[in-house]
Amino acid sequence: MSEIGQVHPFWASDVIERAIAGLRSNSGLSVEQAQRLRRAVEKPEHYEARASISSHALTPQLKWIVSGWACEVRVLSDSRRQIFSFLLPGDVLLSRPARQQHICAQVAITRVECADVAEALENLPEPERAPLWDAMAAAQAVSQDRKYDHMVRLGQYSAPRRVADLLLELHERLAAIGLVAGERFRLPLTQEHLADALGLSIVHVNRTLRELRAQRLLDVRFGCVTILEPDRLAELTGRALA
Amino acid sequence: MSEIGQVHPFWASDVIERAIAGLRSNSGLSVEQAQRLRRAVEKPEHYEARASISSHALTPQLKWIVSGWACEVRVLSDSRRQIFSFLLPGDVLLSRPARQQHICAQVAITRVECADVAEALENLPEPERAPLWDAMAAAQAVSQDRKYDHMVRLGQYSAPRRVADLLLELHERLAAIGLVAGERFRLPLTQEHLADALGLSIVHVNRTLRELRAQRLLDVRFGCVTILEPDRLAELTGRALA
DNA sequence: CGCGATTTTGAGCCATGTCAATCGGAGTGG
DNA sequence: CCACTCCGATTGACATGGCTCAAAATCGCG
Helix, strand or coil: CCCCCHHHCCCCHHHHHHHHHHHCCCCCCCCCHHHHHHHHHCCCCCEECCCEECCCCCEEEEEEEEEEEEEEECCCCCCEEEEEEEECCCCEEECCCCCCCCCCCCCCCCCCCEEEEEHHHHHHCCCHHHHHHHHHHHHHHHHHHHHHHHHHHHCCCCCCHHHHHHHHHHHHHHHHCCCCCCCEECCCCHHHHHHHHHHCCCHHHHHHHHHHHHCCCCCEEEEEECCHHHHHHHHHCCCCCC | CEEECHHHCCCCHHHHHHHHHHHHHHCCCHHHHHHHHHHCCCCCCEEEECCCCCCCCCCEEEEEEEECCCCEEEEEECEEEEEEEEEHHHHHHHEECCCCCCCCCCEECCCCEEEEEHHHHHCCCCHHHHHHHHHHHHHHHHHHHHHHHHHHHHHHHHHHHHHHHHHHHHHHHHHHHHCCCCCEEEEEHHHHHHHHCCCCCCHHHHHHHHHHHHHHCEECCCEEEEEEEEHHHHHHCCCCCC
């Protein structure tokens, strides 16, 4: 049941369904409205890994990730990076025409499919728009809330807790869209990504992962995370597990 | 020109004008609409220091700080705290009916006057509402953007840079509402507040302040901050000074 | 097979945390 | 006016978590 071969890939044919599931888990989107959305975003945009997603258009952009991973990141002048959040299928990618360009960039981590929702909304009949817009706003609000959690990680937690807590957040989010199989999920991040997100050095992320593995709490290897001891992890992170 | 007696107090009779100035500097609020707002908030609510401001009403709350300081904070189970942001006159205090109660609390640091804008908006004639709402939304957006800066502080900066950068942000915000006199401003925060915001221990905040003072960069004493060397501070923090 | 990217490991250092004590000012009651 | 208390600021001694530098091992890929 937990062979590596059993792990769901992070790209699959039913990605849109997963993204919709993600959206619905955060909002009151009805089945009919989901069906609308399904049709509205039939031709998603594609971005290659490392490509920047935010366009510099003057109008606000509203996109919706259908498959793949992206992140919000700022690159500092000394080339250090801070990753603010990871964006998964079903997440909303909102970019205001930044008053300053440098607040954060949105960058694809894997290949990403996303739908231009602003455009899709325009093509919808008026009464259909509001609920979809609400669903997007709700998804965005959840994403904002997660940033508070991330600030707590950065400001208050030790390295092992930071790493474990972030991985559990990702576990929870991926589970909601059906991308967890047998307490195991794909993690298309390098240790550098984790370091940039968690405010740790790459070397220390590596040691911390080794430590977590040695304690048989979780195992991160081969782009794959296995939750070994949900209970002890919940204790370490103070985070309730599903 | 820089006697302690010359420093503007953080409470004064023209606080509403300052708050409106802060709001106008971030949005296209017209003079007439500002006048509307002025009248709409003539009877502000009062909160004592340490009082919680967010009410647990089921409807979203939209308040607007007229005078005093507040903060967004989360208290962890081990009684550590993370302060997410400081809220100053002219800032918006938005609380959604949190799906989880624990995302963050909004707490007065000094005595705070604030206006219930949601209520005020209802009493306004329709055509007046939209611009005011937009102004509130713009203020909220600026506040969100600052949280990205704060995440960078927490994740990437050394203690001296964290402290200096935060104090410069406050300097900039206070200057915008006329609460800076001669590169000096009132700071109604204890070192514990700074520690909780910056993810440092109280002791280390104290040492860091001493270090910044020894280097004649800035001086924090008696609830009062003096910017001594704007240029070298700009160099340390990578933050442009007004 | 060779090369760049990533992971892993070791050694040593330094920034920051912890613990504990002291100090000073502001209030408060006698 | 003094003694007491409380809270915040300050300092010292010491421990340690996380960083840096450097090198090796491993992986993925052409």
